[in-house]
Amino acid sequence: MLPENPHVRYFESRAHGFVTLDFTPDRLETRMQAISDRTRVDASLSTLRTFVVEDGRPGAV
Numbered sequence: 001m002l003p004e005n006p007h008v009r010y011f012e013s014r015a016h017g018f019v020t021l022d023f024t025p026d027r028l029e030t031r032m033q034a035i036s037d038r039t040r041v042d043a044s045l046s047t048l049r050t051f052v053v054e055d056g057r058p059g060a061v
Contacts, residue, residue, distance in 0.1 A: 009060060010049045017048070028053045030060070 001011050010032060017034035030051045036044040051060040 009051065012048055015048060017045075026055045 001013070002008060005011075012032070012034075015034035016038045017032070020031045020033060022029040022031075030053075032048040032050070034046050034048050036046070053060050
């Protein structure tokens with residue numbers, strides 16, 4: 001998947017979860033989060049990857 005899409009920074013097809021975004025005037029932080037078991041209410045949550053875009057600096061770090 002990634003070789004055909006060089007603009008994609010991260011891809012994980014085996015995990016189930018969601019993305020959280022924190023916006024401030026100076027930065028955007030994106031967290032890719034996964035749950036351990038989508039059938040359980042008490043499933044644990046883990047952060048797979050975090051990206052930050054800062055005001056005045058192009059691209060995600």
